[in-house]
Amino acid sequence: MTCAKYRSMVLATVALIGLPALAQETQEQSPPDPQTAALLERIEQLEAELADLRGEVLQSAETASKAEATAQDAVDRIAEVQDQTSPGPAYAVSPGMPDTKWHLAGYADVGFVGGDTSGPDSFVSGKFNPSFHFQYKDFLLFEGEFEYATTGDGETESELEYSQIDLVLNDHAVLVVGKYLSPIGQFQERLHPSWINKVQGAPAGFGHDGVQPASDTGVQLRGSIPAGVTRLTYALAVGNGPRTTSEGGVELMGMGSDDNSNKSIGGRIGFFPMPALEVGGSYLTARVDGIMNPDMPVPSGSGLPLDARFQLWGVDAAYTKGPLAARFEYLKSERGKLFTATDEEPDGVLLPDLEMEAWYGQVSYRLSGFSDSEIIHRLEPVVRYGEFSISGHPELEEENAQNRLNAGLNYWLAPTIVAKAGLEWRDYTVPGVPDETLIQFQLGYGF
Amino acid sequence: MKSCIFPAFTLATILLTGGPAAIAQSGPEETPAAESAADTDPMQDPMQIVRGAKAWNETCSRCHNLRSPSELTDEEWDVSVTHMRVRGNLPASDVRDILAFLQASNNQ
Incomplete structure (x- = not known):
C-alpha cells in the first residue's frame, strides 16, 4: 500500500469519527436555553454555599479543639490541687505511721465517804491508774496498768493491775499472754474504772474478797465472730488460777507463779442478738492447795483433803441503747473441803465446803432528752441493787455478806469526767452486824 | 488435770488458730492485720x-x-x-x- 493511500484512509477515518463530535461541540457552544441557564446558576450558588459551610465546619473544629485543650488544662489543675491536698488528715491512715506507736491512758478518782458507818467521815485520795499501750505495726500490742492508792495510814500502795502482750492472729482471734484482767463476767474487765462505773464502788461480791476474780496470769485466746448484726464473742483462758488465802478464803487474782501444777481453765462466751443487747456466760474450774507451813505436822496419809476443786460460773446481760443502760450479773463459786493452815490455825484446820454467790442489777439513764437545760442534759440518775452471800466461812460471811442498795446522781462535766453523788445502804445478813448507810462523793476522770 | 496436759492444750489451741503460722509465712509486712x-x-x-x-x-x-x-x-x-x-x-x-x-x- 502506498503512502497516498494511507493518508486517504486516515483522513476518511478521522472524518467519519470526528465530524459528529465536532458537530456536537458546535451545538454546546451555542447559548443555553433559559432552563439550563437557571440550573447552571443554581449549581453555582450551591457550590458557593457548600464552600461557606466547609469554612464554618473548619472553624468549629478549631474552636472545639481549643475548648478541649482548656478542659484538659482544668482537669490537670484539679488533679494537681488534689495531689497537694488529699494527703490531709481525713484520709491519711496507717500507711504513713511509724512501726511503733504508743498511747498513754488511764483514769483517776478522788472522793469523800461519810455517813452512818463504822469508820469516820473521810476524804479519800482515791486511785490513780495510768495505763500504757505500745503497738508494733498492727499485730502486736503491749498493755499494762498500775494502780496507785494512798492507804489510811498514809502509805502508798501500788499494784500491777495487768501486764499483757496481745498478738493479733487474724480477724477473729487474739492471743493474750501475761497478767490480764479476768474475762469472767463484765464488771471486772470492762466496767470497773471509775469514769465508766456508774457508782462509786463495785457491787457487793464483785470487789476484793468477793466471788469475782480480779485477774489471772496465763494465756488467753479471745475474739469475735460477726454474723450480720449479731456477734459471738469468746475468751478462753488457761492460767495459774486461784490460791488459798491465809484466812482460809480463795484469792482470785493473778499470781506471778503458781502454787501447784494444776492450771485454771475458764472464760466467757458472749452473744449479741442485736447491737444493743449482750448476754454472756462464764465458767472457771481449778484446784487450790491448802497452805502447808514448814513446821506443820505433815498430814500425808491422813486422808485429809490437801487440795480442793474450785469452780465458778455465772451469767450476765446488758442492754444499752441511747441514754439507757441496764445491767445484770450473777456469779457463784464453790470450793470443796480443804485442809490448810490459816492465821488462826497455823497447825492446820479442815475447812468445810465454801460457797459464794453474788448478783446485781443496775439501771442508769442520762437525761439528755428531757429538757433544753444544759444542766439537765448532763445528769444521770442510777440505781443498783445486789446481794452477796457466803456459806462455809463465818468470818468472811460476817464481814461481807450483805444486801446492798445504791442510789445516785451523776453529773457529766465531759464525756470522760463525772461527778458522782450517792447513797449506799448495806444490809448485813449476819445477825448482830450493824447495817451501814454511806454518803459517797466521787470525781472520776478517764484520760 | 495433769500438768503435762495443759501445755499441750494451750499449744493445740494456738496451733489450731493458725495465726502464728500465718504471720511466720507472710512476714510482718503482710500479716492479716497489716492488710x-x-x-x-x-x-x-x-x-x-x-x-x-x-x-x-x-x-x-x-x-x-x-x-x-x-x-x-x-x-x-x-x-x-x-x-x-x-x-x-x-x-x-x-x-x-x-x-x-x-x-x-x-x-x-
Whole structure:
C-alpha cells in the first residue's frame, strides 16, 4: 500500500469519527436555553454555599479543639490541687505511721465517804491508774496498768493491775499472754474504772474478797465472730488460777507463779442478738492447795483433803441503747473441803465446803432528752441493787455478806469526767452486824 | 488435770488458730492485720466512714461514754482502738471501720 493511500484512509477515518463530535461541540457552544441557564446558576450558588459551610465546619473544629485543650488544662489543675491536698488528715491512715506507736491512758478518782458507818467521815485520795499501750505495726500490742492508792495510814500502795502482750492472729482471734484482767463476767474487765462505773464502788461480791476474780496470769485466746448484726464473742483462758488465802478464803487474782501444777481453765462466751443487747456466760474450774507451813505436822496419809476443786460460773446481760443502760450479773463459786493452815490455825484446820454467790442489777439513764437545760442534759440518775452471800466461812460471811442498795446522781462535766453523788445502804445478813448507810462523793476522770 | 496436759492444750489451741503460722509465712509486712491498713482507706470505700460512725456509736457506748474523735491523733486512735479490740472482743471488720471514722473525724 502506498503512502497516498494511507493518508486517504486516515483522513476518511478521522472524518467519519470526528465530524459528529465536532458537530456536537458546535451545538454546546451555542447559548443555553433559559432552563439550563437557571440550573447552571443554581449549581453555582450551591457550590458557593457548600464552600461557606466547609469554612464554618473548619472553624468549629478549631474552636472545639481549643475548648478541649482548656478542659484538659482544668482537669490537670484539679488533679494537681488534689495531689497537694488529699494527703490531709481525713484520709491519711496507717500507711504513713511509724512501726511503733504508743498511747498513754488511764483514769483517776478522788472522793469523800461519810455517813452512818463504822469508820469516820473521810476524804479519800482515791486511785490513780495510768495505763500504757505500745503497738508494733498492727499485730502486736503491749498493755499494762498500775494502780496507785494512798492507804489510811498514809502509805502508798501500788499494784500491777495487768501486764499483757496481745498478738493479733487474724480477724477473729487474739492471743493474750501475761497478767490480764479476768474475762469472767463484765464488771471486772470492762466496767470497773471509775469514769465508766456508774457508782462509786463495785457491787457487793464483785470487789476484793468477793466471788469475782480480779485477774489471772496465763494465756488467753479471745475474739469475735460477726454474723450480720449479731456477734459471738469468746475468751478462753488457761492460767495459774486461784490460791488459798491465809484466812482460809480463795484469792482470785493473778499470781506471778503458781502454787501447784494444776492450771485454771475458764472464760466467757458472749452473744449479741442485736447491737444493743449482750448476754454472756462464764465458767472457771481449778484446784487450790491448802497452805502447808514448814513446821506443820505433815498430814500425808491422813486422808485429809490437801487440795480442793474450785469452780465458778455465772451469767450476765446488758442492754444499752441511747441514754439507757441496764445491767445484770450473777456469779457463784464453790470450793470443796480443804485442809490448810490459816492465821488462826497455823497447825492446820479442815475447812468445810465454801460457797459464794453474788448478783446485781443496775439501771442508769442520762437525761439528755428531757429538757433544753444544759444542766439537765448532763445528769444521770442510777440505781443498783445486789446481794452477796457466803456459806462455809463465818468470818468472811460476817464481814461481807450483805444486801446492798445504791442510789445516785451523776453529773457529766465531759464525756470522760463525772461527778458522782450517792447513797449506799448495806444490809448485813449476819445477825448482830450493824447495817451501814454511806454518803459517797466521787470525781472520776478517764484520760 | 495433769500438768503435762495443759501445755499441750494451750499449744493445740494456738496451733489450731493458725495465726502464728500465718504471720511466720507472710512476714510482718503482710500479716492479716497489716492488710487492714489498706482496708481503712476511705478513698477506696467511702461508705466505710458511715459504717464506722454507726459501729462507733453502737459498740463503744456499750461500756462508756463516747470520746470526741478530736481527743486523739491518728496514731493514738490506732493504738487505742487496738486496745479496745482486745478488751471488748470487737470484730476486726468493726475495728477497721471505727478506726477509719475516728481518723477521718479528728481533724488532725
